[in-house]
Amino acid sequence: MRAAYVSIFLMSVEPQREVAWPLTAGIAILPKDAPLSTIGAPTIEEETDAEEALDIPWQVVVHNDPVNLMSYVTMVFQRVFGYPRDKAEKHMLEVHQNGRSILWSGMRERAELYVQQLHGYLLLATLEKTC
């Protein structure tokens, strides 16, 4: 995403107007000097899956630790991954009973960020390739 602006055209009641945003999610990515007349409808740029596909095989694994309290681990899963309580508890029990649980899988950078957050809460967490 190297375009200078992200433009959103408000097309409903108001006349067309352009709102310039700093670089954010993939909405309409346009060159800074693009003439307005060439644009009739919002352009949605979808992220290509190719890069993500190359980076898919990473998972965030949390390992059992007899010191961390069950309630604490559940709270951390809720906070870090935004999981509802029952899902967080399910993973916590999996860690407790099976020694480990896969909390998330996807791109490496995000997985690293999750592991960093989990380490901030002092959980034993690692990044692993899925295969």
Place this chain on the structure above:
Amino acid sequence: MEIRRRKNQIEMAELDPFLAELLRQIPACANPDAAPAAEERIFSLPANGTETELCAEWKVYVEPELRRLFQTATQTVAGDLEQLNGNEKNLANRTLRIPVKHADAWLNALNQARLVIAAKNNFTETELNDHLHSPIGSRRDLSLFQVNFYGFLQEFILREMECS
């Protein structure tokens, strides 16, 4: 000791000198220095040994951040614990008030302390789960009691955070 929530504070009242001393030890106990096992546990590797590059980068870029995070938490706790400063006699029936906004720092510092003590003593899972263990007859027993006492405080803080 009585522990309760009072508006925006968690209050530990009627603290006897023994428990007050255990509380005062939290920041020191959270320090893993000079104990490789504790240091290894607090700053655990982000991947297994085969990911050498990732682990090396982690040491350089992430570990200092984590160190700062943990230090900030223990400093906050140390600040709250200044209420307990004084000699042993003065510690009798003291009250410690923890602002609820410090709850995260307390959870973190208590966890650090528990992990460091457990790593230093190499406690087994069986020992850690033996909550009926008594009496305190050795330094190791005292350390186990300390881990359980800090765990009890964590449970209380967690419960209060859930309620609020």
